Amino acid sequence: EPEVTQTPSHQVTQMGQEVILRCVPISNHLYFYWYRQILGQKVEFLVSFYNNEISEKSEIFDDQFSVERPDGSNFTLKIRSTKLEDSAMYFCASSDDLGTIYFGEGSWLTVV
Amino acid sequence: QKEVEQDPGPLSVPEGAIVSLNCTYSNSAFQYFMWYRQYSRKGPELLMYTYSSGNKEDGRFTAQVDKSSKYISLFIRDSQPSDSATYLCALGGSQGNLIFGKGTKLSVKP
Numbered sequence: 001e002p003e004v005t006q007t008p009s010h011q012v013t014q015m016g017q018e019v020i021l022r023c024v025p026i027s028n029h030l031y032f033y034w035y036r037q038i039l040g041q042k043v044e045f046l047v048s049f050y051n052n053e054i055s056e057k058s059e060i061f062d063d064q065f066s067v068e069r070p071d072g073s074n075f076t077l078k079i080r081s082t083k084l085e086d087s088a089m090y091f092c093a094s095s096d097d098l099g100t101i102y103f104g105e106g107s108w109l110t111v112v
Numbered sequence: 113q114k115e116v117e118q119d120p121g122p123l124s125v126p127e128g129a130i131v132s133l134n135c136t137y138s139n140s141a142f143q144y145f146m147w148y149r150q151y152s153r154k155g156p157e158l159l160m161y162t163y164s165s166g167n168k169e170d171g172r173f174t175a176q177v178d179k180s181s182k183y184i185s186l187f188i189r190d191s192q193p194s195d196s197a198t199y200l201c202a203l204g205g206s207q208g209n210l211i212f213g214k215g216t217k218l219s220v221k222p
Contacts, residue, residue: 035210042214045209058209105155
C-alpha cells in the first residue's frame with residue numbers, strides 16, 4: 001500500500017540552527033501538507049501546498065518556516081532558526097482530493 | 113468556544129465491547145469528517161472519512177455524522193486489544209486544513 005515517507009525519524013538540533021525535514025508524498029497525490037504535534041497536545045495544521053504554491057497556512061507558519069517541492073517527488077519543510085518551542089513531531093501528509101488525507105510516520109524534532 | 117471538542121478519556125473497555133467515541137464542533141462550514149487512529153509516537157492512520165450526514169460502515173467501524181447537531185461519532189464493534197490506541201476526530205474545510213480533536217485514548221482489556 002502506498003505511503004507517505006518522512007526523514008529523518010528523529011533529529012536533535014541546537015537552538016538557532018536550520019533544520020530541513022523531508023517527505024516523499026504518495027506518488028499520484030496533488031495536495032501536500034505539514035502538521036505538527038507538540039507532545040501531549042493536538043495535531044495542528046501548518047501549511048498546505050498545491051500546484052507548486054502555498055494554498056493555506058496557519059498562524060504558526062511564520063517567516064521562520066518555508067516549504068518547497070524541489071523535484072517531482074520530495075516535499076520539504078525548512079525551519080530557519082529553530083527555537084525551543086519548535087520541538088515537536090512534524091507530520092507530512094498528502095491527498096489526491098481534499099477529503100482523504102494520509103499522514104507519514106513523522107519526524108521528531110528536539111531543539112536543545 | 114473551541115472549534116472541535118473531544119473527550120480525552122482515557123476510556124477502558126473489556127474485549128468484545130462496543131466502543132463509542134464522540135466529537136462536537138462549532139463551525140458549520142466543515143465539509144469533511146475523518147477519524148484517525150494514532151499509536152504512541154506514530155503518525156495518524158486514516159480509519160474513516162465521510163462528507164455527509166448519516167452513517168458509514170467499514171468492517172467493525174461505523175462513522176456517524178449529524179450536521180444539524182454538529183456531532184460526529186465513531187463506533188467500534190467487537191473491540192480487540194489491538195484497537196488500543198488514541199482516536200482522533202478531524203474536520204476539514206475547503207483547503208484541506210484539518211482541525212483535530214485532542215484525541216480519546218482507548219484501552220481494550222483482554
